[in-house]
Amino acid sequence: MSLLAVREVTKRFGGLTAVDAVSFDTHEGQIKAIIGPNGAGKTTLFNVLTGFERPEDGTVTFDGREVVGMRPHRVVRAGVARTFQNTQLFDEMSALENALVGRFPRTRTGMFSASLRLPGTAKEERLAQEEAAKTLRLVGLGDASSVPAGDLPHGRRRLLEIARALATEPRLMLLDEPAAGLNSSETEALAEVLYRIRAEGITLLVVEHDMGLVMEVSDDIVVLNEGKKIAEGPPRLIQKDPAVIEAYLGEEEADA
Amino acid sequence: MGARPGRAQRSRLVLIAAIVIALAALPFVYSDAYLLKVLSFVGINVIIVAGLSLLFGYAGQVSLGHAAFYGIGAYTSGVLAVRFGWPWIACVAAAVVVSAIGGLILAVPTLRLKGHYLAMATLAFGQIAYVAFVEAKGITGGIDGLSGIPSPSLGPLELRSAESNYLLVWFFVGVALLLAGNIVALRPGRALRALHASEAGAQACGIDVVRTKVQVFVVSASLAGLAGSLFAHLVGFISPSSFTLVLSIELVAMVVLGGMGSLAGAALGAVVLTLIPNLDAVVPGMSPRAVELLQDWNADIFGVILIVVMLFMPGGLAAGAGRLAGWVRRRRPAPSEAEA
Numbered sequence: 001m002s003l004l005a006v007r008e009v010t011k012r013f014g015g016l017t018a019v020d021a022v023s024f025d026t027h028e029g030q031i032k033a034i035i036g037p038n039g040a041g042k043t044t045l046f047n048v049l050t051g052f053e054r055p056e057d058g059t060v061t062f063d064g065r066e067v068v069g070m071r072p073h074r075v076v077r078a079g080v081a082r083t084f085q086n087t088q089l090f091d092e093m094s095a096l097e098n099a100l101v102g103r104f105p106r107t108r109t110g111m112f113s114a115s116l117r118l119p120g121t122a123k124e125e126r127l128a129q130e131e132a133a134k135t136l137r138l139v140g141l142g143d144a145s146s147v148p149a150g151d152l153p154h155g156r157r158r159l160l161e162i163a164r165a166l167a168t169e170p171r172l173m174l175l176d177e178p179a180a181g182l183n184s185s186e187t188e189a190l191a192e193v194l195y196r197i198r199a200e201g202i203t204l205l206v207v208e209h210d211m212g213l214v215m216e217v218s219d220d221i222v223v224l225n226e227g228k229k230i231a232e233g234p235p236r237l238i239q240k241d242p243a244v245i246e247a248y249l250g251e252e253e254a255d256a
Numbered sequence: 257m258g259a260r261p262g263r264a265q266r267s268r269l270v271l272i273a274a275i276v277i278a279l280a281a282l283p284f285v286y287s288d289a290y291l292l293k294v295l296s297f298v299g300i301n302v303i304i305v306a307g308l309s310l311l312f313g314y315a316g317q318v319s320l321g322h323a324a325f326y327g328i329g330a331y332t333s334g335v336l337a338v339r340f341g342w343p344w345i346a347c348v349a350a351a352v353v354v355s356a357i358g359g360l361i362l363a364v365p366t367l368r369l370k371g372h373y374l375a376m377a378t379l380a381f382g383q384i385a386y387v388a389f390v391e392a393k394g395i396t397g398g399i400d401g402l403s404g405i406p407s408p409s410l411g412p413l414e415l416r417s418a419e420s421n422y423l424l425v426w427f428f429v430g431v432a433l434l435l436a437g438n439i440v441a442l443r444p445g446r447a448l449r450a451l452h453a454s455e456a457g458a459q460a461c462g463i464d465v466v467r468t469k470v471q472v473f474v475v476s477a478s479l480a481g482l483a484g485s486l487f488a489h490l491v492g493f494i495s496p497s498s499f500t501l502v503l504s505i506e507l508v509a510m511v512v513l514g515g516m517g518s519l520a521g522a523a524l525g526a527v528v529l530t531l532i533p534n535l536d537a538v539v540p541g542m543s544p545r546a547v548e549l550l551q552d553w554n555a556d557i558f559g560v561i562l563i564v565v566m567l568f569m570p571g572g573l574a575a576g577a578g579r580l581a582g583w584v585r586r587r588r589p590a591p592s593e594a595e596a
């Protein structure tokens with residue numbers, strides 16, 4: 001059964017159809033990639049899948065539950081975590097504190113019980129710290145836990161955002177261009193982290209421009225162009241797909 | 257940070273204990289009524305600023321209307337005591353509840369507003385409250401104010417003296433700082449800071465941004481209301497001129513001066529800025545002329561301090577103190593062997 005079922009999702013901004021009747025499925029344990037030229041609608045699609053945007057049409061079913069209409073924090077609590085194309089870290093907080101915020105959906109202490117340090121608060125805090133530290137180690141940031149997120153170099157910021165998403169204990173993770181701005185050794189380390197996440201039993205949906213990385217890690221690829229899905233399939237077939245080649249050639253000509 | 261307790265945390269506890277003991281002992285060693293009164297006003301401002309620090313310093317939601325919550329607390333307490341004869345403790349509780357409701361009323365419609373727009377909306381709220389204090393003559397006594405508010409009392413025990421009022425105010429300061437300190441140290445405090453840094457990031461961590469904003473507004477307003485109630489029973493007379501926009505701005509200035517993400521800094525900011533126009537209370541032998549100058553130029557002095565802090569000490573007094581502590585630590589011989 002599919003973990004995430006996207007059906008005929010359409011999102012418009014005024015006259016522009018950013019996502020146009022897109023449908024696909026993601027199965028448990030997969031790494032699925034979403035590729036497409038700039039402006040193809042990948043980020044908008046992610047925003048729809050995580051409750052940040054409400055589509056004009058279509059349904060998104062995660063583990064049998066309708067996601068459309070849920071607010072973002074509800075989607076996370078349901079088990080879908082995400083990162084952002086432009087990292088949305090809490091810069092003045094340490095790496096560990098960032099990951100601790102990620103523990104939010106799995107912890108309970110509210111203003112009232114915190115203010116009085118009611119019984120159970122200290123224990124929950126200690127466990128949260130342990131879990132947060134664990135996710136930092138998983139992405140290779142174990143040595144940076146007390147460094148403010150704003151002081152981390154770009155590559156490590158991307159990893160920290162992944163750690164923070166992991167800390168929410170998701171079943172599905174959506175990563176928006178995790179390799180953007182990484183050098184080749186950082187990209188290799190990232191691929192390693194993606195495998196480790198999959199080994200934890202977490203399903204991955206990854207928007208990525210780095211074709212080397214996409215072809216290496218993904219089990220399955222969805223190609224978007226101008227909001228529409230133009231192809232879907234395993235990497236070796238996608239590479240040869242004429243529609244895909246044309247979409248990318250078009251982009252290169254436009255860039256030149 | 258939680259990951260590394262120990263030395264830093266211990267020296268912090270020692271510092272807090274020293275401050276508590278000094279404040280508690282003061283009226284017994286040096287009982288000057290004027291000084292104690294000024295320090296009571298300092299304490300009242302520390303309570304308001306503790307709440308404003310949560311709202312503005314931590315969660316990044318500016319309020320230029322906090323004098324309104326302070327006023328709502330003061331009038332609720334004063335009116336219930338004078339016109340309905342409620343016991344003091346019930347007046348305090350009512351003041352907190354009514355200001356909390358005020359916070360809720362302001363928070364809900366302004367949820368989507370940020371930055372300047374939120375500043376304008378809260379400023380308007382403050383002005384509306386001020387006009388209400390002036391115009392609702394039948395309840396508030398209008399521009400002439402409300403007098404005859406009784407001193408705090410618990411059963412037969414009436415707190416009339418400057419000493420007892422000072423101790424009462426600072427007891428509440430301690431409670432407010434303890435509660436707020438616990439909030440910022442734990443999960444909800446991290447949610448506030450996350451919200452401040454990136455709303456999208458906070459939502460992606462499962463934080464209900466709307467709920468969190470409303471909560472912090474309400475907590476912040478309640479603390480201002482508590483302070484207002486303490487003020488009303490301390491001075492016995494309140495009038496709208498105590499709850500103006502100028503006060504709201506001064507409160508924001510205290511948070512900025514102290515340091516945005518620091519409760520202790522904000523408290524220190526409140527102490528410093530409240531003492532300036534009353535400097536003669538702590539500096540014996542100051543000439544009346546100098547005090548007069550300080551009071552006449554109060555707003556200008558605040559302005560200059562703020563500009564200097566923002567230019568040269570971006571993190572406020574808290575960051576300045578942190579740097580100083582680091583410098584002192586580095587100059588001391590390595591402590592590890594000595595302590596072990």
Ligand SMILES: Nc1ncnc2c1ncn2[C@@H]1O[C@H](COP(=O)(O)OP(=O)(O)O)[C@@H](O)[C@H]1O
Pocket residue numbers: 013016018036037038039040041042043044045
């Ligand atoms: N909030 C928005 N308002 C208006 N147009 C938008 C908005 N977000 C995205 N778009 C437009 O939607 C299209 C798809 O954008 P996006 O999803 O960011 O593409 P991608 O992530 O594939 O590069 C682009 O033309 C973009 O300009």
Ligand SMILES: [Mg+2]
Pocket residue numbers: 042043044085
């Ligand atoms: Mg994008």
